[in-house]
Amino acid sequence: MLGVNSPAPRAATIVRASAARSPSTAIAPGPARFVVLLAVLVCAACGLVYELALAALGGTLGGDPVVETSIVLSVMVFAMGVGALVAKPFVRRAAPAFLAAEILLAACGGMCATVLFAGFAWYDVYRWPMIAVAAVLGLLIGAEIPLLMTLVQRIRPQEAGSAVADLFAADYVGALVGGLLFPFLLLPHLGQLRTVVLAGMVNAIAGTLVVLWLFRADLPGRLRVGMYAAVGAVLALLAGTWLYTPAFERAARDALYDGDVVSAQGDVVVTHTAAGPEMYVAGERRVAAAGASESAQALVHPAMAGRHERVLVLGGGDGLALREVLRYAAVRDVVVVVAHVGETASARTDPALRALAGDAFADPRVRVVGADAFAWVRATAERFDVVVADLPGPAVGAAARLYTQEFYGLTRTVLRPAGRIVVRAPAPDAHPRAFWCAEAGLRAAGLRTLPYRITVGPADRGFLLAALVLAPGAVLRPADDAPDPAVVPFLAADRLAPASLFPPHEARVEMPPSTLNNPRIADYARE
Known part of the structure; x- marks a missing residue:
């Protein structure tokens, strides 16, 4: 979620700093504002998917879902507050700063489950890498709210309370969407690895839509080309990860389990060893x-x-x-x-x-x-x-x-x-x-x-x-x-x-x- 650590008083400062600037969007203010609020919703949904995926992966790999979920939530929420503060110097160049945050978030969030699973399978480490990943994701998610607030106010300045209400409403609706999609649609059909890869792709596309279309005038030619290249590279990385996921899972299982993995259906893995067959269910x-x-x-x-x-x-x-x-x-x-x-x-x-x-x-x-x-x-x-x-x-x-x-x-x-x-x-x-x-x-x-x-x-x-x-x-x-x-x-x-x-x-x-x-x-x- 975007808005957990973004109190309203900071928004008033952003309003004054941005109200003096003239809107410079590619379309009329009304539709442009709708697009930015839609991006808020999408980013909030992706952020919650990352959060839930880390918690679910922690329960699977760490063994204690209560402990792992508590660590993920507390670290991410704290890091979101830090991210909101870190973003303050960048509000004057909110458009490129927001796209940079989305590119990094798409790469880190989309790859987080794969990286953590690899560390667990090959090196038997999980807890500290999970904390580091949760901190980075929280930092980037927290940076979104002041930057998006600035962009919303540039399109059509409004009283601080109304702007915060609109932004937070979109944020919380997005959290609802992400929270329902994750357990009922994404996880059952895609699995943990591909779910976060898809969220990363959506994150990158949302940032591109807002900045490289609505606010493209804010980016000089070379910077715009660089941003397009960075978005393309991240999408290529995530697409490759998506395609490689089945092979990665097989390799990770071979590294994790004794013997040769002969079948894997959901949480059930069967291996053949010299002593005979073995079966694992949910890692046990x-x-x-x-x-x-x-x-x-x-x-x-x-x-x-x-x-x-x-x-x-x-x-x-x-x-x-x-x-x-x-x-x-x-x-x-x-x-x-x-x-x-x-x-x-x-x-x-x-x-x-x-x-x-x-x-x-x-x-x-x-x-x-x-x-x-x-x-x-x-x-x-x-x-x-x-x-x-x-x-x-x-x-x-x-x-x-x-x-x-x-x-x-x-x-x-x-x-x-x-x-x-x-x-x-x-x-x-x-x-x-x-x-x-x-x-x-x-x-x-x-x-x-x-x-x-x-x-x-x-x-x-x-x-x-x-x-x-x-x-x-x-x-x-x-x-x-x-x-x-x-x-x-x-x-x-x-x-x-x-x-x-x-x-x-x-x-x-x-x-x-x-x-x-x-x-x-x-x-x-x-x-």
Whole structure:
């Protein structure tokens, strides 16, 4: 936005400085003023797109959307105020100064996402480059308002309050346009990289329209030619970036992920490594070649001890948990609720993933629903014997709400009287406070819990079994119709029994539950 740090008193000075000058626009004052206010609207929309893109990219790459958004907003707003002050000496030559600011803003804004993503993929740096980019963009956006105010007043001088009102009205309407276009049109269809490239192009064209058409008399011949060349160079740079974006994304993925990237559908990336296939969703590794089967076995089989005709799988689009559920002949109906439909598509079509999951999604007992797990559980009237929560880790974006007392309370309502829920929790060795915070959330929702863990390679994997009714001192046991331990090694007595025993460094820590109002588990999971 243009007007956040541009108080009205500064406008009065601009009015007096500019009113003495005669209008020198290429068209009549009325249409010329409309064109300048339209440019204000367009520039405000582009500025907000840059701001939202940085915040969204921060949530993806930085991991904590609240922290990253706060940093972006505070740095940009502060820099906008500085930019407004820096622009004061240039109001006497407002037209060329405005075009210069737009050229720089188009180049920096249009390239910001590509540069930041490259730094993250190849050099594993993000926070400080993001702060620097936010500061530069804020400085240039803040410089726009005094320069545009001067241009508006040159066309038709008016009282300071009216001029500020007109300018700010256009500014805020532009912010609304940019704020709605970004999440509903630009980001879904273009992605983050191309969205800011398009905004940069629009920025450059808006500056050219205002200065090189309306106020071209303000620019001497050589300066005008130089400005045309600079605009052309920036547009060429952004056009090249637009065309190169798919190749850049592929190269960045190859640098970021282990193994060879064999498919990428939205947030879902599948790689093939020497150890086997791996899947990443929104940057989080959801299927690791090492230990994928062991982890899925440990997640599902303890919860199947009891009635298990109807099973709900929340998440688990990789099909590994589903494969374990379908080993039971008594299972008649399985509902898989997954937010990333592309996750199930990869498990259906990638040969290595399909083999790893046992072609589970082809089973006629399976029904896949594309929906947010929280919203679906809240709305459904269906009831289940077993709920398997194979969800993204709580440190990733908005996933923390799927580990809250409220979510577990909702999940409790879809359980049949003797039903069980099992949760893939944060690792108790690496993130003990997050693990026991999730366990506290289940207890706060009125469920009895049985925590357990397994060791896969050098690290532990944590799980939480919970039920409405669970006898004190309950232990993990296989179901009566459980597969043979030769097929499912986790069910062997020497693997199942010790799973509920925790070493001293992973012993229970009394933690408050995570809630929607205070999703503290996200902070614990990032420790």
